[in-house]
Amino acid sequence: MKKVPYGISNFQTIREQNYLYVDKSKYIEILENEPPYQFFIRPRKFGKSLFLSMIENYYDINKAEKFEELFKDLYIGLNPTERRNQYLVLYINFSNLVVSEGKERFIESFDNCVLSAAKEFLAKYDKFFQDKDILNESKGAEIVINKIISLTNTTNKKMFIIIDEYDNFANDLISCGNKNLYYEVISSEGYVRTFYKTIKTGTAFCVERIFITGVSPIMLDDLTSGFNITINLTLENNVNEMLGFNEEEIRSILKEYKIDEMFDLETVLKDMKKYYDGYLFSKFSKNRVYNPSLSLYFIQNIIKNKVYPENLLDMNIKTDYRKLENMAFNFRDEEIVKKLILGEEISTKLVEKFNLEYMYDKKENFVSLLYYMGMLTIHNTYFDKYIMAIPNYAVRTIYWEYFIEKFQEKSKLLVEDEMLFDAVNNMASNGKITLFNEYLKNFISVLSNRDLMQFNEKSVKMILISFFINGIYLVNSEFEVEGGYIDIFLSSNKAYDKYINYEWVIELKYIKESEKDKFEEVKNQGLEQLQRYKCSSKLEHASNKSKKYLLIIVIGKKHVECIEL
Structure with missing residues (x-):
């Protein structure tokens, strides 16, 4: 059985050390049919570095003798292009630049990054060069890249420049609020823009192909005036599935690791689709993709422990x-x-x-x-x-945690404590709401007037969601069934399946203090909705757990009624 390639971004390592590789090599052919200077972005942990490693191995002139070993059973190995193993490949990764210590330290780290890549380039292709010491006295990324281009131009060979994490330092600068340094290094005569201008100049000589990746187009507009040669492929239909796994690939991976011998295969597919699928990168495409890193994290866990991971988000x-x-x-x-x-x-x-x-x-x-x-x-x-x-459940939890943090900052209330833990456990194992009812009433009763400004049904819902996201339930907001949309459906987290006897269907209602005489009418309406949900075949088939039905009515700013159907 092949090893799970979780966290492995070196293509040669994967191919030589019996790791599973999901074949994305057909996109080499697709990319070659596009203009040669390419820009492409995808979210973090979406397989960019592995893809870059794959194309580096394919085009590297030094890897010609390894072509069969690395690519023989892949699409591109069976359908090689004329450009295979034809380039001197310069690979630069900007993921570790120093942004927190001022401009001089940033420039120093930028220079060192480019210089290190250039030295590796010269060492790798030393047989093609006469002057091995060309970089000894060089300082500055612009000078270094210019010398590398000039030197390569004398060899009658062509260069392929790959830049990974092009925007990493910009994201860090913006995140920590250091916009001034960003403007300084990316302005019309700024250090970074000058570096890219030099690469652009090289395209008139030996730089034949460029591929740049990152996670956002945050610098694209600022770079354009000096580096207006790249085509942005990010939203193109023909590369929608270039990174990430489609459903067919996920199914193939699960079969490779014999997951169907441990679990029902269709159930696992359904769960993974909910947790990690949903990404669509082109409006012209119909096929959505799974986050590859999260998918491999999940699969590795169930292989090793024979149970779903407790944390769905790595x-x-x-x-x-x-x-x-x-x-x-x-x-x-x-x-x-x-x-x-x-x-x-x-x-x-x-x-x-x-x-x-x-x-x-x-x-x-x-x-x-x-x-x-x-x-x-x-x-x-x-x-x-x-x-x-939001694409999937794993990403949704990030928003919920953000809300909890901001809510706790404003209200000074702690959402997580032992009483809440016991209340939720009691709902799951015994199907009892007594502790939860008490907890909810206490929680709302101590909210400040500031917290209660513009208090409404949505406010109640967000608070309730925050109670459950780190527990043993999965929170399904606006869960669609034949009878409508369930406000909150608490389905079991399968990592804790053996502890959970009951799942909960919750309907929420809010009544203004001035309209509290409508309580009976609202209560009857809520109970009627729960009764409709109870007849839902979709809900019945959602799991084999017993279902409990709960109506929560908040009246004004302080009063709470929990009514079980």
Whole structure:
């Protein structure tokens, strides 16, 4: 059985050490039919580095003797192009630049990054060069890249320049609020833009192909005047599935690891679809893709432990997303965040490149940035508008945790404590709501007047969701059944399946203090809705757990009634 390639981004290692490889080599042929200077972005942990490693191995002139070993059973091995193993490949990764210690330290780290890549390039292709010491006295990324291009031009060979994480330092600068340094290094005569201008000059000589990746188009507008040669392939239909796994690939992986001998295969597919699928990168495509890193994390866990992972979101990926989240939420557009938390969709025009000076002025910039980061995806389109939604359950938990943090900062209330833990456990194992009822009443009773301003049904729903997201339930907001949309359906987290005897269907109602005489009418309406849900075949087949039905009515700002059907 092949090893699970979780966290492995070196193509040669995967091919030589019996790791599973999902064949993406057909996209080499597709990319060759596009203009040669290419720009492509995808969210964090979406397989960019592995893909770059694959194309580096394919085009590297030094890897010609290894071509059969590395590619023999892949699409491109059976259908090689004329450009295979024809280039001197310069690979630069900008993921580790220093941004927190000022301009001089940043430039030093930028220079060292480029110099290190250049030295590796010269060492790798030393047989082609006469002057091995050309970089000994060189200082500055612009000078170094210019010398490498000039030297390669004397060899009668062509260069392929690959740049990974082109925007990493920009994202970090914006996230920590250091816009001044960003403007300095990316301005018309700024250090970074000058570096890219030099690469552009090289395209008139030996630089035949360029491929640049990152997670956002955050620098694209600012670079354009000096580097206006790349085609942006990010939204193109023919590369929609270039990174990530489609459903057929996920099914194939599960069969490879004999998951069907441990679990019902269709159930696992259904669960993975809910947790990790949903990404659509082109409005012209119909096929959605799964986050590959999260999918492999999940599969590795169930192979090793024969049970679903307790945390559906890999902590390594969670850390990466939180860094991006800090940048995105600099917009402070809480209304959009609230809508997304409640499962609503957002209509927007998609911004294809940002100018930092105007970035925070428009709502569509915020939504577009969330899309590029993988925190939103295309749900549908309408004329020139994109209808955006959260792609899957794993990403949704990031929004919920963000809400909890902000809510706790404002209210000084702690959402998680032992009483809540016991209350939720009692609901799951015994089907009893006594402790939860008490907890909810106590929680709302101590909310401040500031917390209770504009208090409504949506406010109650967000608070309730925050109670359950880190527990043993999966929270399904606006769960669609034949009888309508369930406000909250608490389905079991299969990592804790043996402890859960009951799942909960919750209907929420809010009555203004001035309209409390409508209580009986609202109660009857809520109970009638629950009765309809109870007859739902979709809900019945959602799992084999016993279902409990709960109506929660909040009256005014302090009074709570929990009524079980």
